[in-house]
Amino acid sequence: MTASPRFKRILLKISGEALRGDEPYGINGDAVERLAGEVADVHESGVEVCAVVGGGNIFRGSSHEAAGMERATADYIGMLATVMNAVAMQHVLERMGKETRVLSALPIAPVCEPYIRRRGQRHLEKGRIVLFAGGTGNPFFTTDTAAALRAAEMGCDALLKGTKVDGVYAADPEVDADATRFERLSYMDVLSKDLKAMDASAISLARENEIPIVVFSIQKKGGLAAVLDGDGPFTLISD
Secondary structure, eight states: OOSSOSOSEEEEEEOGGGGSTTSSSSOOHHHHHHHHHHHHHHHHTTOEEEEEEOOTTTOOHHHHHHTTOOHHHHHHHHHHHHHHHHHHHHHHHHHTTOOEEEEESSOOTTTSEEOOHHHHHHHHHTTOEEEEESTTSSTTOOHHHHHHHHHHHTTOSEEEEEESSSSEESSOTTTOTTOOEESEEOHHHHHHTTOSSSOHHHHHHHHHTTOOEEEEESSSTTHHHHHHTTOSSOEEEOO
16 A cells, blocks of 8 residues: 555445355355455554444345345344454454454444444544444444444545445446446436445435545455555545
8 A cells, every 4th residue: 555545544344245255154264364454454554444344144134024024123133243243353353463343333242342433433543443333223224324324423534335346337247247337426326326336325424424435346355455545446436
C-alpha cells in the first residue's frame, strides 16, 4: 500500500460465503486465514478497520423462510451465525498479533462485548480492529443494512463491500458473460436501476450520510489493499 491510503477509517462488509472457501457450508480455516491477512495488512498501513461479517455460510434466513420458517425466527438464527463468524475472524486476527474486539447487537456476554457505539469508537481510536456481529439486532434487516448503519455510527470514510465479483454489473456476470461492469454509479442509479450492489435500505443510509461505497472482489489476494490505493477493478457508488 501507499504511505497515504485514500481513507483513514473504513468499514469492510464481508459475506459469510467468503469464509467457507471451497466448502459447501461452514467455516474454512484457510479462507478465514486469507481474509484475516488482508485485513491485518491494511491495518498495518495505518488504516482504522472495522468490519461486518455475514452469516450465509452457516445459515441463510431467506432460504429457511422460503421453506416455511417464520421470517423473524430465521433472521435471529442468521444473526447468531454472524457472531460465530466474527469470533472465528477474531481468533485468527489475534493470532496474527492484531488486537481485535467483537461487538454484538445481540448480547452474548461470555463470548463478546455488547454493541455500544462509543465503545466501538473508542476501540478504533485505540488502534484495535473491531468486528460487528449480530446484524442490527433486529429481524427484517440484512447485514448490508447493518454495515451501512455501523459505518455511519463509526464515522467511517467509506464502506467497502467485498464480493465474489469485481464490482457492480448490469446483470449477473456468472450467468451473462457479456454483462456490463460499472466503474462509477450514483446512489440513485443503484436504486432506480435495481442493481444488486446492496439492498435499498443500505444504499439509502449510505446516501443520507454521504458514505461512498466501494464494491470489489474479496477473492483476489491483495484486493483490499489495491482498492485502498485506487488500483484494480472496482465500482464506486457515491454522489
